[in-house]
Amino acid sequence: MNDYARSLLRFWWVIVIGILVAPAAAITASYEVDLATFPPVLTERSKPQYSAQGRLLVTDNDQPHLRSAVTSLQAVATDAEGTPQLLPVTSAPDTATLVQAANLYPSFIESDPVAAIREDMFGPNDGVLKAQALHAVTSPSRFAPSRVPVVQLIGVADTPTKAINLVKQTNTAFIRWLQQSQQEADIAVKQRITIVELQVPKAAAAFGGASPTLPVLVFGVVLMAFVAFALLLDRVFPRSREEVAVAIDTAPERARTSA
DSSP states (O other), rough: OOHHHHHHHTTTHHHHHHHHHHHHHHHHHHEEEEEESSOOOOEEESSOEEEEEEEEEEEEETTTGOOEEEEEEEEEEETTTTOOOEEEEEOOOHHHHHHHHHHHHHHTTTSSHHHHHHHHHHOOEEEEEEEETTEEEETTTEEOOOOOSEEEEEEEEEEHHHHHHHHHHHHHHHHHHHHHHHHTOOOGGGGOOOEEEEEEEEEEEEEEETTHHHHHHHHHHHHHHHHHHHHHHHHHSSSOOHHHHHHHHHHHHHHHHOO
């Protein structure tokens, strides 16, 4: 038997204490323990958050994203009586207006009026919503607007259901707000911008929370600390001469028995 094994056997009670303390330390690393009740109640120290994503297409009645050209009647000349002569003119579809709207609409989606409509329709939701034009870049030192008429919504909440519902309900509330605003402004139906739901969230992704490897790491560190403490005690309080003599005298007998 080597010296390390003898040291651990000599101070076996330190190892036993370590085996009892290590699991408790591993549990308290990830959970808060309420000892006021029996059995104790465990509460996660860092709960995970969940995010869900959705996308909205900003378009109009001409559906420019589905065509390569738009034909319209335009006055190109007038006759002798001054009556305008209308001729069909074919041009590229206008997407610039829709792209500009897509870069502007995130501010409306996150606004208080839309939030109020959402709460009136579906009740309160304590999640956090973030809207941004797809592929737009926003940072303290740089802003690059999106070049596509698509708005991305991200809902973050403490449960998957809340995150999913936050995006779905905001989509509905924003469409309702936009239609009401267009009606109040008396905008012709053919001139109205419309919103189409491209992506409706069906699942939410978890992020954050306590690391699953943390309890294992804490358990190993605490147990190894007790092992090191047992070895230290063996060095600080060396065995007496009688214990050493007994170990030497019994070594040949143990060797024959093992053989």
